[in-house]
Each structure stands twice: as structure tokens, then as C-alpha cells.
Amino acid sequence: MRIAVGVRSDGGAALLPLADDGTPVGAVERVDDLAAAVAERERLGPRWVWSASRVVYPPLLAAGVRVARCHDVELTESLLLGHAGRYGEPRSVRAAWARSRDEPVPADEPLEDAGRQPSLFDESGPDEDVEMIAAVHAGQLARIAAGSAGLSLLAAAESAGGLIAAEMGHDGLPWRADLHDALYTELLGPRPSLGMRPRKLQALADQVAEAFGHVVNPDSPAQVVKAFKDAGFPVPSTRAHVLKQIDHPAVPIVLEYKELARLWTAHGWTWLDAWVHDGRFRPEYVVGGVVSGRWATRGGGALQIPKVLRQAAVADPGWKLVVADAAQLEPRVLAALAGDRAFAAAAAQGDLYAALAHVFETAGTTRTASGVAAAKDKPSARDKAKIALLSAMYGGGTGEGVQLLGVLRSRFPEAYEYVENAAREGERGRLVRSRLGRTCPPPSEAWREVAGEESGGGAARSRGRFTRNFVVQATAADWALVLLASLRRRLAGLSGAYGSEGAHLVFFQHDEVVVHTPEKQAEAVATAIRESAEEAGHLMFGRTPVVFPMQIATVDSYADAK
């Protein structure tokens, strides 16, 4: 059973019951209080069909109402457009409606970054047309059925992701501002007044000046490059790995400055003021914000939290954080995708790289220019396996990586061929898809012109690297999304309801999830995570020997999960 929702700007709505194929099975019903109406009908277990959880759901959450399932028209439209090679076209209900009728398609509203939680309720825009939403939804179901297998699961998982993103943005990650402040005071000195560097940072800047004999702004790459050049050390850039190569007293100081300066500017006291309130960090997640299906965030830098800062994420008293990450997700995904039996057998192990190590035992002569370095940093067989796989998935490989790729090719031809094929498709300008059908964007017109002129040129190879990586990264994102949806359902089962009173998701970062849970349920949460990972593997790949083990830690502080 489905119920379409057309939200009114005054907090009311129009509801329209639908059959599972999307056809209306009743009359439009007007309600004055959407939250109350949803709460009441949620007991029937419907799938809510609405324009976008991004807009509709936050006001419901604020009213204390949560739902189990939805069909997010906007997210689904994005997936379907991409699948049809029309990546980036307007995805709103109105746009989808207009497209289906060959009418002029209105541009999407820009995602506002000023007003935090966007909401229909506090805008004076036009009311949504529930019959239009229902019609677009029905059309989407038909397009899903006509598309590649997996699209149905993908749309459901993406919609669940929309709910989860809104819920995590609402509930927030437990955050101890006092610990954050104490850590920063220790690292940088006390919070400086506006426009001033923290004491420690200023001291380092002074030391930089001393080392060069004149004032150099370490925040300015141009000034630093010039200073090293004038000192007889020409460098192409001030990247850390470049500076580490040269022997000048300013190097360690500049590097320390840059490390601390980044902590300060990206996640310092200003960030704390802006993003942490009432003991919670509430980022704004953007579902499908990355073309591969990974999420992005807007404003809070939630997916780039420095590891050292994780000690500020601490469970409430009597609660725990259950932190879980999928071990070696991407190579496992490749193994399952390619159906390479030898490779999959290795991926049936806990440590995939170790299981592959024997194959690379003697491979790859260390022919580094510096013999000393080669002897010291000689990679283990396990390291070689890792390098070979990363090279295969990223399209890279320098020196030894090339030889190791050769080993991969001869021992695991199907896995090798899978990513090679994706690269060839990309070089020819074709589209590639994830396991569930998420599709890469088409190359630009400019690319087609360049690629046509000089085949095999840099642009083509770059595109090949992109599509090579896309099939793996996007399938890993599929898997993570399916896991997330499954876990959300299981956590609701543990608590008896969707909500933050019991165990609930508080953080998600590509292949890692964090659940905030009453201590008593931590064990059950860990079990739910393992079951969800297993379910995701089966839903995505059917029968496969590949396992997706989760590394799970139950901790007070996020930093304690290693």
C-alpha cells in the first residue's frame, strides 16, 4: 500500500492512496496537519510517496513523526535520468512531469546553503499537486521496470537513504564541545580573538620566518615556494611529500604549521560554533551528492573530520557508540562483481590482501632508484597485493605497480578484465553502471571533440580511469546504501520503533557506520550490523562466496574505534 503526499505550505497536505503499481485507489483527501495524518496512517505500514524527503521529512521529524518506508520522487528521478544518459537534468516533480508531456522543463531550485533545514512549511511557494506526484511516481515505476535489473532495489535503497540522511541530520552525532575545546587548546593554544592566529600557530609562523631569515606567510604556497627557491631549494609545489624530499630547516616547521592550520581553519572553534549545538553535531547530508552514489555533506565537512578530532564524539552516559566499517570493501566488491572464482575464494577470507599475498610472494623486483630506500621500505607480499589491487581499481600504478598488475592479470583474469573493460568503455565515451544500475555521467562535448581528434590521448585515458573506478566505487556505494537501509530496519526492530529513544544511526561515511545505542543493546546492535552486511551482500550479488566482514567496536569515544 502506498500513499502519495502533496504538501501544502501551511502544514497541511493532500493525500492520495495508491496501489503498488502506482494507480490511485481512492479519492484525494485533504488534511490540515500532515504530521498527525502521517503518524496515524503509518500504523498501516504504507510506503509514502513524496516529492523529496530532503524537504518533506525534516518538519515531520521536528514534530516527532518518523516513517518506515518511502519513495523519494526526486532521488529516483536523478537515478533514472542518469540511467538514461541524461545526468544532471532537472529532477523536481514538476520537471519530471513536464518532461513526460514534452513541455518546457523548469530548472531546479538551487540547493540553498543559507537556510539550514529547507522546508516547504516556511516557504510561501505553491502547494504541491498530489495527483502530479502520483502520476510521476507511476511513470517512474514503469521506467524502473524497463531499466536494468537492480534499479528497483536501488531506488528503494536511495529513498531509504533520504530518510536516514534527514534523521541523522536531525538526531546528530553526540559531540562534546568541551573536549573539542580542550584538545584544540592543547594543540594550538587557547582560542584566539578574531583575526588572530592561535598562539602555537603564531609561534610556528615566527620560526618559519627565522628559518628563512625573513617573513614568509606559511599559508601562501606561492611565498613558500619562492622562499625555498631563494634558499637554493627549487620545489614545484609545497605539498607535504615534496617538501619531505628536501633538507632545509624550515621544512619540519612548515609541515607542522600546515597540519595544525588545517585543523584550526577547517574544524576549529568557528566550526564548533556553527555546527555543534546541544551536544550534537548535525551535518547536512546530501544523498547521492557524489556521482558514484556516495553521499556528500554541505557546510559541516562531516566526511572529512580529522581522526584526532574523533575523541570529541562521545556517547551519552549509559549509551555506547557502535562503530563499524566494512573491511577492504572495494576489492571485495570487485571480486563479487567480476565473479572471478579464484579471486572470490580469497575474498571469502577475513584479510583479503593476506589471502592473496602468496601470489605476489616473488613478484615485483624492487628497482627503486635509491637502493637504500628500497631495502628499508621493501613491501611485504601483502603490501604488493594491496598495491596491485589499488592500481587496478584506480587505474594507476607506477614502477612496481605495473608488474604487480601483470601478476593480477595472469592469476585473476576475470577480475582484471572487469575493470579493464570498464576503462575501455570509458575511453570510447560509453557509459558504465554500478551493479544496481547507478550510471556514470556522460563525457562532456569538449571531451568528445578532444577524444575524437587524438584517440588514445590524455583525455581518453583520464575518462578510462574514471569509469574504471566508477564501477567499483559506485557498487561499493550501492552495497553501503543497502546495508544502511537494512540496518535502519533492524534497529527499529530492536527499539520497537523508529526514533532516537533507542539505538539509532548517527554517522555514515562511505563504508563506515556509527550507531548510538543504550549500553544494554550494544551487543544486539553489533549483531544487526553483521546481519545487515550479509543481507546487503546477498541482495546485491546473490550467491557468492565473497564475504563482507565488518570490523565492529563498541566504545564510549569514536576515537577508540581503531
Added chain:
DNA sequence: ACTGGGGGCGCC
């Protein structure tokens, strides 16, 4: 004063 590209680096 504002904007946008580039450098650099945080996370995966």
C-alpha cells in the same frame, strides 16, 4: 568587496 580558480589536504 566580491568571485572563482588553484593549491593543498582532510576523509573514504
Added chain:
DNA sequence: AAAGGGCGCCCCCAGT
């Protein structure tokens, strides 16, 4: 022979 995927966010700096 060489070859390195995806983001967000900060600062600087040149252009307007």
C-alpha cells in the same frame, strides 16, 4: 615509459 579514483573546505591571489 608512464600511468593515481571520489569529494569538501580552507586559504591565497588575481581579476573585476
